[in-house]
Amino acid sequence: MSADFSFSSYRALLQAFADRDYKAMSYADADPARRHLILRHDIDISLGAALPIAEIEREAGMAATYFVMTRSEIYNPFAPDGARALAHIVDLGHRIGLHFDAALYGPGQQLDDAAARECAVLGKIVGQDVHVISFHRPAPALIGRAGTIAGRRHAYEPRFFAEMGYCSDSRGGWHRGAPLNHPAVRAGTALQLLTHPIWWLDPAAEPAARLDRFLDTKFAALDRELAEHCEVHVAGRRVVR
Numbered sequence: 001m002s003a004d005f006s007f008s009s010y011r012a013l014l015q016a017f018a019d020r021d022y023k024a025m026s027y028a029d030a031d032p033a034r035r036h037l038i039l040r041h042d043i044d045i046s047l048g049a050a051l052p053i054a055e056i057e058r059e060a061g062m063a064a065t066y067f068v069m070t071r072s073e074i075y076n077p078f079a080p081d082g083a084r085a086l087a088h089i090v091d092l093g094h095r096i097g098l099h100f101d102a103a104l105y106g107p108g109q110q111l112d113d114a115a116a117r118e119c120a121v122l123g124k125i126v127g128q129d130v131h132v133i134s135f136h137r138p139a140p141a142l143i144g145r146a147g148t149i150a151g152r153r154h155a156y157e158p159r160f161f162a163e164m165g166y167c168s169d170s171r172g173g174w175h176r177g178a179p180l181n182h183p184a185v186r187a188g189t190a191l192q193l194l195t196h197p198i199w200w201l202d203p204a205a206e207p208a209a210r211l212d213r214f215l216d217t218k219f220a221a222l223d224r225e226l227a228e229h230c231e232v233h234v235a236g237r238r239v240v241r
């Protein structure tokens with residue numbers, strides 16, 4: 001099933017929330033009992049894919065929180081393209097949080113220390129303190145975990161996950177119902193809306209095909225980069241041995 005995920009449908013979704021008197025709020029300020037909307041983006045795959053979404057939110061007058069990984073094998077917030085994209089997102093008035101992969105740390109390691117270190121690294125890149133964390137593919141024990149991590153709020157706290165509505169576009173679809181049909185929205189109370197910008201880039205394609213296209217683009221960029229930094233490699237040429 002391919003949901004109608006496109007820039008125009010995202011714009012329309014924000015407008016529909018505005019028409020219902022919803023206001024986009026930060027994690028710190030959102031009140032579960034009010035018409036508050038937390039716009040959350042977990043960046044799993046591409047910082048660049050977040051830019052058009054960040055622009056649309058700016059046009060709508062809504063600020064979101066973009067959760068960014070520091071230890072991804074897929075993108076690098078320190079690399080020039082990544083750092084530029086992050087700076088642009090901040091310039092548009094959005095907040096940056098840490099997208100934290102707890103699975104990278106062994107059971108004996110302190111998650112609070114690890115998260116604090118990653119927040120410090122990300123804070124250096126964006127030039128501001130990072131106050132909020134979302135877990136990447138959280139283990140069941142982390143979902144609904146009460147209390148802070150590394151002294152910071154996290155997106156799966158009961159306040160944001162149970163006391164208010166929660167809706168996600170995970171795996172490229174509204175698998176648990178569309179946000180406007182959520183009981184919290186019908187009741188006029190708060191919603192945390194998690195979207196992943198990569199799913200909204202290419203409305204014609206199924207989710208798996210969107211990832212294939214992303215991979216083609218990524219490979220072409222890597223090919224050019226390799227040619228630039230190593231003269232043995234010639235861009236566009238594959239040596240078959």
Ligand SMILES: [Zn+2]
Nearest residue numbers: 042044136137
């Ligand atoms: Zn994730």
